[in-house]
């Protein structure tokens with residue numbers, strides 16, 4: 316049920332103590348994981364406000380990641396589109412090339428402060444795996460990354476990167492051999508090795524407290540946009556746009572603005588070959604509530620409740636679920652969720668490369684495709700901030716292959 | 724409140740000084756026609772309660788053997804409605820053996836928790852064990868289960884704190900399922916002395932019978948577990964056997980019987 320604007324302005328947007336965002340979220344896991352999640356919850360609550368922890372996190376973001384990332388006026392593109400002024404939040408300029416590292420720095424520090432010498436992660440495209448391997452190397456932690464066997468084949472450059480960084484990459488052969496199966500396998504590892512292992516989840520999905528803590532680590536993105544937008548154009552943006560796979564780059568940008576209801580919020584899901592086909596990865600646009608990977612949220616399943624196989628040109632959006640906070644924001648009407656197809660994303664990928672000199676990640680290209688439509692419907696004195704969640708170097712092989720070009 | 728088939732069975736076992744043998748197989752693995760004959764064979768081998776798996780596409784608490792079992796069943800066309808059909812078919816010839824459906828929450832939500840509980844009770848199901856629904860998240864399923872006289876069986880783990888144990892003990896009915904190790908189904912590191920200690924400890928906090936599962940592979944394991952717990956739950960070895968015979972399914976019922984009979988004997992001799 317949509318809430319009134321007055322209510323949206325005053326909500327605290329925090330989950331209850333059980334990690335519920337309205338009906339969504341929670342901790343739908345087997346008993347074997349409850350103790351580990353409770354411990355993580357307690358550690359996180361304690362460390363969140365610990366000056367030493369905060370200081371180390373901020374220093375890593377500044378000196379290792381290179382924050383703050385610029386808020387960049389895409390002037391030429393704005394002119395071409397002929398509507399609102401478009402700004403990019405340049406998460407693609409972070410070390411390792413995406414927003415993912417904001418979260419892995421935070422979680423690896425949690426692992427360190429919790430005395431766990433081993434970290435595990437799941438990955439789809441390999442971006443979160445690389446970001447996890449990176450911080451693990453820096454902190455001297457053992458790192459194991461689970462990756463669907465199909466993704467291992469599709470994303471071999473990232474597999475090699477992870478190995479260079481000293482991580483072990485385990486191909487997952489079960490189920491659809493993609494991201495959701497990698498997540499299952501990481502949970503299985505965690506249950507088995509819970510005494511010495513910290514599970515670094517890559518997005519705002521999973522059981523509580525993950526959706527909240529991954530959001531908090533990524534919220535630096537939205538906080539920076541708040542002061543940068545005031546500094547650059549003297550007010551908050553009129554609209555925010557971000558792509559939504561699990562939803563971490565999106566919630567990172569949105570969260571600090573949730574009470575500022577004059578700022579419109581758009582999350583862009585992967586519409587694959589079209590929302591009217593079964594071949595997409597857009598649970599908020601055309602799925603329904605259910606339980607997956609420890610949380611109640613919107614997801615894609617068949618009439619018997621079996622989780623559906625998804626499709627997107629971008630491996631990072633190719634996931635049948637979504638973070639529970641997005642499910643909540645959709646229902647209360649604070650954010651709007653839309654889709655961009657493979658074709659629209661590929662067109663935006665090329666357009667931004669050529670008009671702005673930035674090769675965006677295919678995930679990001681979905682947000683860019685919708686930004687273009689939205690900007691065209693707005694006035695030149697209005698502004699949109701689009702989260703440039705990652706750079707597209709990792710995707711050039713995929714795009715070349717689709718266009719029949721051989722790179723090797 | 725009249726006591727359920729599970730409670731009556733556990734009570735009868737207690738009076739006769741015996742321990743429960745609780746086999747687990749996946750409904751529809753490798754095809755639906757095998758399951759009912761397999762269940763009857765399991766009962767002939769001396770099973771007290773049957774845990775019947777409701778296959779799910781993403782069973783994150785299960786090891787590779789049970790994952791493949793679920794995959795075979797789904798590929799063979801098994802659905803949640805199909806599981807209930809298996810149960811009513813079984814009930815035509817067996818009105819005594821309690822049946823617990825074990826699985827994950829999403830398929831139940833897809834059918835609707837209220838509709839599901841009503842249909843399950845009508846089919847002759849006695850209890851539900853929903854792996855990814857701890858007491859904290861119990862919603863309308865619990866109310867509907869109660870309305871329809873279904874026991875809700877919860878899990879306890881080696882890592883469960885005493886405080887949670889008491890809450891779980893209050894929520895669970897029929898029996899408590901103690902997961903004997905830190906790990907997934909099919910892990911092979913059962914530590915008997917550890918299990919004995921934990922079971923003794925848990926008895927200070929919960930009053931329901933305690934059955935132990937995860938990691939019981941041999942008749943000796945079952946006998947050892949039964950010397951402290953109220954029952955042994957045996958799954959992965961059976962699902963492995965089904966897998967080995969997937970292309971000769973007519974042999975499955977007898978093969979399961981051959982695994983369970985020595986377990987039954989060992990449990991009874993020990994007791």
Ligand SMILES: Cc1ncc(COP(=O)(O)O)c(C=O)c1O
Pocket residue numbers: 413414415439440441442443517518519558559560561562563564565630631632676678679704705706
């Ligand atoms: C650049 C980039 N953007 C977005 C995503 C999608 O994840 P999320 O929705 O959690 O931001 C990914 C995931 O791999 C990514 O690499």
